[in-house]
Amino acid sequence: MNDSFFKKIESKTGVPMEEVFALANAIQYADFSDERQVRKIVxxxxxxxxxxxxxHMEDELVRSIVNNGNSVNINDIQRMMG
Known part of the structure; x- marks a missing residue:
């Protein structure tokens, strides 16, 4: 992907791509049965x-993810956050 693509995403979302990549990396290697890791991601x-x-919402999200234990769905988290 080229740099201008990422710049467009940054300008539309206001989120630096470094942070998006760091989150993606954390999610990719996270142990979703570890409440502490899941809480940090949330x-x-x-x-x-x-x-x-x-x-109370953080607790609900963490409990839901830890109970599932093997994956996290960003869409579910976004939906729960409203």
């Missing part, structure tokens, strides 16, 4: 999406 997604994740 917080990072909230920050990148510029969404406040109330503690």
């Amino acid at each position: 917080k990072k997604v909230g920050r990148l999406a510029n969404k406040d994740v109330p503690p």
Whole structure:
């Protein structure tokens, strides 16, 4: 992919591509049965999406992901965050 493609994404989302790549890397290698790792990912997604994740919502998301244990669906997280 070329640099202008990433610049367009950054300008539309306001999120630096380095942060998107860091999140993708964290998700790719995460142990979704580890509550601490999952909580960090949920917080990072909230920050990148510029969404406040109330503690009860964070707990619900973490519990749901840890119970599933093997994958995370960003669309599900976005839907739960409203």
